[in-house]
Amino acid sequence: MLRILILFLNYLVIVSAQASCETIRVNGEHNWFGVSYRESSQAPLQGLAVELANKVFSDVGIKPNYQAMVPWKRQFLQLETGDLDVIIAAFYNQQRGNKFVYSEAVGVEYSSAFIHIEERAAFSDVESLVGKRGIQLLGSSFGDQFDSYAKQNLTISTMDDLDRAIRLIALKRADYLLYATHGGRQKIATSEYADSLVDLQPSIIKQPIYMVMSKSSPCLEYLDDINRAIRLNRDDF
Template sequence: MFSQPGDAVQCSKLVVSGNPEYPPLLWVPRDTPKVLVGAVPQFLKEVVKPLGLEVEVRNIGSWARVQRLAELGELDLVAGAFITSERITYMDYVLPPMVQLPTNVWVRRDKVFQYRHWPDLVGKRGSTLINNSFGQNFDSFAEENLDILGVRSIEQSYLMAEIGRVDFVLYELLQGKVKLERLGLEADFVALAPPVSKEGLFFAFPKKSRCNNEPLREAFMDELLALKRAGRFEQLIDEYAEKYVREVR
């Protein structure tokens, strides 16, 4: 149990969730659909073990729902979020980021178009997850200039691109590779360069969480930094990418 003298509330367990469409970092296993597994949940457990905290990483639905419940204070920690101006109003981010993630424009290999920068996407139709963010600058540009359909699962985005309903899919490079391999579509799609953005992925404590206090955040940060310096997160990414692709559907 994490506490300090004078604390009004003691925190013994973190109720956690994150983006369920984010393998190998987070995903919903077939045999236990009420939880999330992946590199991030395992990394989180190793971060908080020295603090004596239990962790419950729940599958509570879509990424949009996760963000809404974080805003309401019904979660103690969000396991993996980019920084946006909206999210910092209701979450306290823990430094450093777990990893820097590039997001790319994915297209069918036989439908490649010239892409150099964001304006090359104007006039085309894309798809990605509902309420997904790819950095404040790109998000602002996309809202004003691009036609991007938000859907509940990234598989839906890729399948729409496969049949020509959209021209491109916006998704992280790492996650896109393992998703396509699992779908058996890795030979059909290519990620265009350069990335549309490269953003840090952070743990974040909702401001209304009863577990959110400065001593806990500082202790959490110290353990996170030590594991990052040891290269632990990169090891877990490799391990869980293999597990995700091999998981029986």
């Protein structure tokens, strides 16, 4: 009986801490190199967005509780069900905007089409992607305007492995990879395909990056404080 009582009291402590937002359950994309990524499935989340989030939550007085790696689309489902409080870096689209609460912008990201260097003559702008085989990471969104254009005009497959996607372009088994410009350059520069791939310039997409919060998160009461801390720290992004 005493053991049951102790377990129950511990449960109440956990629930109380969550309800008062002493901790905030955090996750992020594991394939966004440089911004929010993991070296392996068991490795901690790292990148510029993690560094900024840690400063923001420290300023607000909330302890971040980083969750284990789960697929990108499942993280948004967890936001929707209230099993996750915040994704630390994501783009906006209307579907997400209808379901979640967005912070102020934490930074800006450019995205490009990465192509084989020998195929540069076949690419010039967004229209030159028509009729070619594209790849993007599972769950990626490049804003409502581009997503709509891509759905109507482009042929794009999805996968959840950035290394494999890069390899497919290098081996010419696909024609282009849609990915963040700076992160893609960094990732490719450290790969065996550094001399094989280039990104289409100028970058084809420019988007603000935001923190995305669950509407059922008790930490929403600190949104103004979070936004204030973002303004103070985002120059470091």
